[in-house]
Amino acid sequence: QVQLVQSGAEVKKPGASVKVSCKASGYTFTSYDINWVRQATGQGLEWMGWMNPNSGNTGYAQKFQGRVTMTRNTSISTAYMELSSLRSEDTAVYYCARGGPYGDYDYWGQGTLVTVSS
Amino acid sequence: QSALTQPASVSGSPGQSITISCTGTSSDVGGYNYVSWYQQHPGKAPKLMIYDVSNRPSGVSNRFSGSKSGNTASLTISGLQAEDEADYYCSSYTSSSTPRYVFGTGTKVTVL
Numbered sequence: 001q002v003q004l005v006q007s008g009a010e011v012k013k014p015g016a017s018v019k020v021s022c023k024a025s026g027y028t029f030t031s032y033d034i035n036w037v038r039q040a041t042g043q044g045l046e047w048m049g050w051m052n053p054n055s056g057n058t059g060y061a062q063k064f065q066g067r068v069t070m071t072r073n074t075s076i077s078t079a080y081m082e083l084s085s086l087r088s089e090d091t092a093v094y095y096c097a098r099g100g101p102y103g104d105y106d107y108w109g110q111g112t113l114v115t116v117s118s
Numbered sequence: 119q120s121a122l123t124q125p126a127s128v129s130g131s132p133g134q135s136i137t138i139s140c141t142g143t144s145s146d147v148g149g150y151n152y153v154s155w156y157q158q159h160p161g162k163a164p165k166l167m168i169y170d171v172s173n174r175p176s177g178v179s180n181r182f183s184g185s186k187s188g189n190t191a192s193l194t195i196s197g198l199q200a201e202d203e204a205d206y207y208c209s210s211y212t213s214s215s216t217p218r219y220v221f222g223t224g225t226k227v228t229v230l
Contacts, residue, residue, distance in 0.1 A: 045207050047219045049217075061217040062217070097164075106166050108164055109163065
């Protein structure tokens with residue numbers, strides 16, 4: 001069965017970086033985009049960007065450009081999202097989600113809580 | 119690119135039908151038939167309920183249906199059940215390269 005398993009919770013200081021992993025199984029990793037979505041406590045979903053695991057092509061929401069990097073290691077079917085220059089407003093649960101070219105995220109990771117605190 | 123507009127809350131009694139709206143622009147909802155709906159229970163990841171405006175993934179109850187008119191998409195839940203109480207989000211593909219997708223503001227569905 002399709003699964004996306006994310007890395008564990010992180011606590012970071014302001015100004016630091018965090019790298020969240022998303023390991024895919026149960027399907028051909030390079031056949032579907034991986035998107036990253038975050039959700040602050042009590043808030044809505046926010047789309048951060050996408051990555052094509054086959055080509056490595058990426059696209060980021062303007063809000064995160066310059067701070068976010070999405071990469072992958074196809075040999076271990078794992079996608080990564082790195083966010084730098086962290087601030088308290090980045091405290092949120094970060095999700096990876098498998099998607100087609102027009103959205104419709106049919107499988108989601110369990111989420112990774114990133115807490116930014118001094 | 120602003121978030122799509124949804125009502126903050128919608129409620130209904132068991133067995134009733136409710137409809138959640140999702141209003142965007144001609145650059146997103148109105149311009150493409152790529153609207154999805156997600157259900158999210160507290161502490162859980164979102165679950166895809168509807169894609170491409172009106173299609174249901176395998177395993178999703180036929181009590182959930184989607185439609186679109188102009189710049190507004192809608193999710194209807196018929197025969198409301200206690201387990202339908204959750205947050206619901208719409209999303210749409212956009213003509214903008216950044217962001218490529220946009221989510222709605224979210225709607226809390228309460229089963230009375």
